[in-house]
Amino acid sequence: MVKQLVCLVIDEAHRASGNHAYCVAVRQLVAAGVPLRILALTATPGSKQPNIQAVINNLCISELIHRDESDLEVKRYVNTRTVELLKVPVGSDTTQVNAMILDLINTHVVQLRAAGVIDNRDAANV
Incomplete structure (x- = not known):
C-alpha cells in the first residue's frame, strides 16, 4: 500500500x-x-x-x-506596515525590581554553577 x-x-x-x-x-x-x-x-x-x-x-x-514579502507573487498578500521605534527610558522602579529579581535568583544560579548545570554566567545573563 x-x-x-x-x-x-x-x-x-x-x-x-x-x-x-x-x-x-x-x-x-x-x-x-x-x-x-x-x-x-x-x-x-x-x-x-x-x-x-x-x-x-x-x-x-x-x-x-x-x-519573501518583496516577491511579486507574495507582495499582493502582504499588508503595508510602518514600523516606528520608540525608546522608553527605564525608570527607577524598574531598576529596583530588576535588582530584587537578581537577588532572588542569584542564590540558585550559584548552586547551579557549582553543580555544573550551567556555565559561568552571572545572574543577570541567565
Missing part, C-alpha cells in the same frame, strides 16, 4: 528536527524505498543556517524555493 504513495505534503516543515514525526515518517519511507516526492512548506524556516540545513537534510529536500 505504501508503494502507491507518490507525494507527501508537509506543512510547518520547520518542525522537522530530531525525532519529530515528520523526520520519522520520511526516514521510514526512504528506508522502504518508496519513490515519492516531498513538498515541504513553512512560513518560518528559521534564522540560523544549521537549523535550516537540518530541516533540509531531515526531509530530503533537493530544491529550496524562498519567497
Whole structure:
C-alpha cells in the first residue's frame, strides 16, 4: 500500500528536527524505498543556517524555493506596515525590581554553577 504513495505534503516543515514525526515518517519511507516526492512548506524556516540545513537534510529536500514579502507573487498578500521605534527610558522602579529579581535568583544560579548545570554566567545573563 505504501508503494502507491507518490507525494507527501508537509506543512510547518520547520518542525522537522530530531525525532519529530515528520523526520520519522520520511526516514521510514526512504528506508522502504518508496519513490515519492516531498513538498515541504513553512512560513518560518528559521534564522540560523544549521537549523535550516537540518530541516533540509531531515526531509530530503533537493530544491529550496524562498519567497519573501518583496516577491511579486507574495507582495499582493502582504499588508503595508510602518514600523516606528520608540525608546522608553527605564525608570527607577524598574531598576529596583530588576535588582530584587537578581537577588532572588542569584542564590540558585550559584548552586547551579557549582553543580555544573550551567556555565559561568552571572545572574543577570541567565
